[in-house]
């Protein structure tokens with residue numbers, strides 16, 4: 001991420017990403033495909049949002065790590081297929097260029113747009129994580145979504161053929177320091 005992108009993109013919030021006031025990032029952090037980072041999503045050459053990724057562990061050993069992804073678009077660019085494409089391409093990039101076995105995402109049970117976008121990007125809903133996210137004065141339930149490298153080899157209904165081959169078109173940006181863990 002370029003430092004110049006930070007003011008407009010990091011100020012963006014939505015119902016499901018609003019965790020109260022935070023210090024705005026002032027400097028783009030180093031990016032590492034293997035662990036964490038963020039891309040600016042562009043439409044027509046303009047920055048319209050970010051997709052990000054960071055490690056999540058399900059056990060004490062390194063092999064129990066997976067990559068969790070997140071996305072945030074500017075309000076005026078939602079509902080045009082961009083969120084689906086951006087997440088699909090990030091998943092593609094991670095499977096093509098890292099050894100990650102599992103890519104996952106989490107979203108509020110009421111966030112229908114993100115649930116549909118994830119499903120169209122090839123992730124499957126795996127279960128509900130009750131009371132997992134404290135936001136807006138209460139604990140909220142979320143759904144966990146995931147896709148495994150081995151899903152790509154199966155006739156997984158959610159995974160389109162181009163998921164395996166589509167290249168990443170998003171401009172490289174690096175991680176946003178204060179928003180690296182959406």
Ligand SMILES: CC(C)(COP(=O)(O)OP(=O)(O)OC[C@H]1O[C@@H](n2cnc3c(N)ncnc32)[C@H](O)[C@@H]1OP(=O)(O)O)[C@@H](O)C(=O)NCCC(=O)NCCS
Pocket residue numbers: 013014016017049070071072073074077078079080081082083084085106107108111112113114116117120
């Ligand atoms: C969630 C988000 C990334 C989805 O990306 P998007 O580009 O807006 O979504 P898409 O245009 O790719 O649409 C995906 C699906 O959601 C549906 N959808 C889009 N907006 C919707 C809405 N407000 N309500 C219900 N469904 C909606 C679309 O119809 C489409 O489904 P379909 O193919 O069955 O018709 C985007 O809306 C966003 O940035 N929201 C705010 C941040 C956020 O919620 N991030 C995820 C937090 S975990």
